Amino acid sequence: MITLQGLTKRFDALTAVDQVDLTVPAGEIMALLGPNGAGKTTTVRMLAAILKPTAGSAQVAGYDVVQDARRVRRNVGMLTESPGLYERMSGREYLNFFGELWELPALARQRRIDYLAERFEMRSALQRRLGQYSKGMMQKVTLMRTLLHEPPVLLLDEPTSAMDPSSARLVRDMILQLKSEQRAIIVCTHNLPEAEELADRIAIIRQGKIVERGSLAELKQRLLGQPVMEARFVQPSTDGVRALVAEFAEVLAYGDAWIRYATREPEQVNPVLLQAFVRADIPVLALREVPRSLESVYLRVVGKAVAAE
Amino acid sequence: MLFQKILLHFKRLVRHQQAVLRPIMVITRREVHDTLRDWRILVPICILSTVFPFLANFAAGRGLDFVNQYGAELIMTRLFPFLMLVVGFFPSSFSLVIALEVFVGEKERRSLEPLLASPLTDLQLYLGKLFSATFTPVVASYFAINFYALLVGLTVGWWPTLSLYAVTMVLSTAQAFVMVSAAVVISSQATSTRAANLIASFIILPLAFLLQGEASLLLFGDYDVLWLIALFLSVTTLLFVRMGIHVFNREHLLGRTIDALDVRGGWRVFWQACWPQEGVKRLYTQDLPRQLRALWPEIVFTLLVVFGGGWAVGAWGAHFFPLPAELLILPETLEVESFDVAIQEIGWLPNFSWGAVLWNNTRSLLLAALLALFSLGMLAELLLLLPLVIIAYLVLQVPSLGISAGSFLAAFILPHGVLELLAGVLATAQAMRMGVVILRAPEEGGGVLGAVRELGHFLRLFWAVVFPLLVVAAWIEVEITPRLAINFLNGL
8 A cells, every 4th residue: 555665855965765665555554753853754745745755666555656646645644743724714614625625525525524523522623713722622633634535545643642641542543443444554653652552563764764664573572682571479489490491481580479581482482381380389470571662662773773873 | 429529528628627726716715714814914904995095085185176276187187096006006915915924824834734735736726825815905906996986986076097997907906916926936935924024025125116107107197008017017927927836836845945044155155156266267268158158048138128128118209209409409510528518417427537437337237236136137127228218219319410320329329338238238137137036946046045146146247247348338438439429420
């Protein structure tokens, strides 16, 4: 659904996006992460056929972003970085205006606006002027505008920024539903827990280049090493426990009634280890993976890049 | 069968046109709604289009009463059309404010990007905004003109002729379109409304000059020339629209230019353009020839304006205002000193020396360049046009003295005029470029830095080519031309 090959954008001497290759199939969410000025917005603008690439190519919904720019724009819903609303218009007028630009017939337009208003809990608010909206409401209207023409491709720049937790939850659920409807979605965000929750794959961009990509598990494996497991016991552990674990994995640390170990293959090692504990009559209270967040991955990548510079 | 095919084709064509025009109308409608909801724009427009015609009518009525006492109604009847033009101009001038708001304001508020992400073409977006910025002020302007005409008609009994009425309406529309189309070009230079407002003086000043010209024509009762001005404004609008379409594109609108003053960079650009960086030889063999080659459109334009316009206006003057017969008598004998006396009587020069002539010519061309900066180059062209009008006027008068126009030119004008005109055309063409380049996009060599660079080019051309030409021309004008002219006249 979205394919980028060597996509490059230069502004005079500045290379904002440098040889980016990416693929996002239908029904997948890709999170595009990176520090400010890394090239996320420029990439998204090229995918929305707003900016022309200096080199390389991009296909969106089956159309080339340069050759078929208008068709691309028809098939893309782009949530812009800033809402950029017309404050003297009411929410309904605003959505109507964009619906007309996307040439939605009047009746279908009204139905769609009503449906979205219901989904985003904005039915009564749509009658008010946009200038009276809170930031979160503005973000909701912007999202509604993005989804108005039911685009198969969504480019979402900070979709839940300025939203309260319940609104953000609502939007995240909406995004997951859109994914289940087989839409290809790129989410640019600095909200790493959100990216972790939503994204099937993650790409980290820095100084215009993709420096890391893959699923969260792959990234963790690659950047943070083997998964770390922690076992907690009912009784204080003994040297026998350490010896037992060491047979299957690398012991990292241990305490009175707990032990941490690293293993490349927890799917195989953990069941075997649990059986061994049972056989040795060591009651296990809990066995879990020590959480390693996307934030750790991100900081590792960005920190590595800074160190390399 | 054939008829059905034609009908089908026609229907398709109409559908296609509708599909193209509909988004333009959608944009226009939204912007007009938005404008009508903004009291900061609406209230002044309403006041100007209703209260001002009242005031103008009141002033006209009082004025008529006053001049009637002295039997000078003509003055007031000439003032009525002028006031009609003015009451129409004030509301239409709001188009500039709205245009800057619609184009730069939207860029500043970052509400443009959602529009750019829509299926609209750049042209549809541009036209939608162009019409929306023009619509309200033009309607208000029409209202003001008609309201004023009605008031004057009912209270004083003066009704405009159909031609005057039409030309006033057309002028009002054309002025609004010029302002809006120029504002779009200006908006390409600025990312904030504040900066755009400052640059907008480059539109207001020429239009103020134009309005004064129109006022003079109305006071002289020369309404036909106003149609020519309307035509000129329409052509100017088309040029601005063309430039506007060029700069109003997604790529440019989301560019990374910011309104920052780069004094050091500006000075570097100026110095590189003004001073030969790699020696005088390279200046004359490479830099200047390249500069002149690049200047050819402005040179051609200047030649057309100066020679075509000069000839046309001079011929018009010679036809309608010929010199009185008593002035067309040559004295028995002529001496060189008589030139000095004549020149001093005119008062243009302190004395007829080559230094005074050189000073006068240098001053005129530098002043023209300065004016070009604030008038899109137009005032520089007009200043050079003036002497050509006088020459054409004289050339067409001398046959009545029994002197052929060619001989007059050869004896009186060409000896120094060839060099002087060459210098004038080059300086004016470069001055014009300096005035126009400010409207071009910065990344295309325009904007403020572009103007600074062209100012450097102007000064380089001036000291390296124009000034030496003027020095030689001034010496010939004082030392050779008078002798040639006297020999010629004494030999008649």
